[in-house]
Amino acid sequence: MCGIIGFAGNTEAVPILLDGLERLEYRGYDSAGVAVASPEGRLQVKKCKGRLGVLREALAAQKPLTGQVGIGHTRWATHGEPNDVNAHPHVSQSGKLAVVHNGIIENYLEIKQSLLHKGVVFASDTDTEVIVQLLEYYYKKSSNLMDAVYEVLNRIKGAYAMGILCSDFPEQLIAVRKDAPLLIGYGADGNYIASDVTALLAHTRTVTYMEDDEVAVVTADHVQILGRDGCFLEKEKHQIQWDVSAAEKGGYAHFMLKEIMEQPEAIRKTVSPRTIQPRLADGEIVFEELEDERDLMKGISRIYLVACGSAYHVGMIGKYALERLLGIPVEACLASEFRYSGPLLGESALVIVISQSGETLDSMAALREAKRRGSKVLSIVNVMGSSIARESDHVLYTWAGPEIAVATTKAYTTQTVLLLMLGVYLARRLDRIGNGEYQEIVRELHGLHERIGMVLKNLELYQKTVARYFNHDSVFYIGRNQDYALGMEGSLKLKEISYIHSESYAAGELKHGTISLIEPGTLVVALAAYEPLVEKMRSNIVEVRSRGAEVVAMTTEETRDMIGSQASEVFVIPKTHTLLQPVLGVVPLQLFAYYIALNRGCDIDKPRNLAKSVTVE
């Protein structure tokens, strides 16, 4: 969704802002803009509908915007259509103030009405413009910019991360946050604000995460952070481990393919620090993060796995696994539904929130609801220091590195493996898993990254196979148990990047209605890697084949013949412990979706209408 970059330094701001916006493109946007304060105190703004290239061309065609302090924004439209006027930055009526904003101002209509009565003229349809016009109104009244900022904060309701420029103070920018991410970066040529660390990696890895209700005043050589009461705060600086190359394509045609190929490394980094190598002695899963909470499960009688999109599909796999391992009810819940569905929260419920970005608003709201109602929250998050990570009681980080493609791949596999490891770890502590099975899982965890590497050696097979299927306009995914959950993910991958209609069904459920849609030529992706139900899956494949479906199957080496003989095409994955099988099984589905989208000429890394991190409800 929307992205913010701001710079106050000793060098021209526009190139830095454009570079930052380029690195934020992956979040999804429909317009972009920059505002720069000239040293003599004049705000210059350029903003355009469309890709960043349009803004670059527009800037190149006019007199350069000069100045060393500026703000930039990529907008994902919520209020008002995507056009030049609704793009950010928004400027106050006098032209003295400019604002970029992520989030939504809930009471903007009421504020707009009162400003209209005072004669303020609005240019755009956005909620953001009320911020800048209101700021000007208070600034005119008090002649004190910081007082005016606090007046605005007292008045507006909703979520916001903001960057503010004022022509009376051309050497500074002001940053504000509430319920939307914003961080400050400390660089050699100046200081930065950004909504996402990837925008800063080329300049600095030293950052401070802003908390809700904090206000920062940023100049070339100073950063002051103040609390809601106006007092100065001492804030910790953090070092980001990710390097800039991790957020670049590195020779791949798309970030998505690069990230698919990075999975062996991402899995190794996520698994190996948490497992003791089984040599002569027995192996062990260790979570140092949970050292202080050895009784995490004490008094816990149910678990909720709460997440959105692909992370929810991870939760579905976790439901099957954790329920079996721990012997207590485990529910996978869509975060957007969670707080409205009367979950049985309280001290006896453990809530596990799963999120790559750590900023998904629905997941964040579910987390807060769980905490408010007395449940312990553990989160599985990829982005360090993100809001979900900071508000959880315990955090387990997936070490996938930055994920840029909108369609998640390496975050999904690392989330899955981490959740499964957590389940096994807890089962061991509760004495609910036999040593034999436990040791086998630990051993298999060690070899998992190599097995993913084996699947990825077969890229040509996928490329060739997919060429036959890219023209289908509807695809069904079927599977049982954890393969059903996997089908949900495969189907979502296909939908989001290729725009092909697709649905996922529990294979046994087809006969209760959906089988009526199967006709000669219908494409069915049949997932048959869950060993206990492979024979039943074989029958389901026969069912759809006998109605003319074309079947692409996914199974393991062990059942290749049984399943392969019934399918037009079969993707074979190495065998591992049943519990871990989905970590391998998802890879062919990612590649299938990727090559179909490639064949259809889709914008794979930035699919239409989608955003990487969804920070609206």
Ligand code: AGP
């Ligand atoms: C999956 O490819 C999507 N990008 C989307 O479903 C995503 O998983 C979902 O929005 C949750 O995001 P999060 O993991 O950052 O919370």
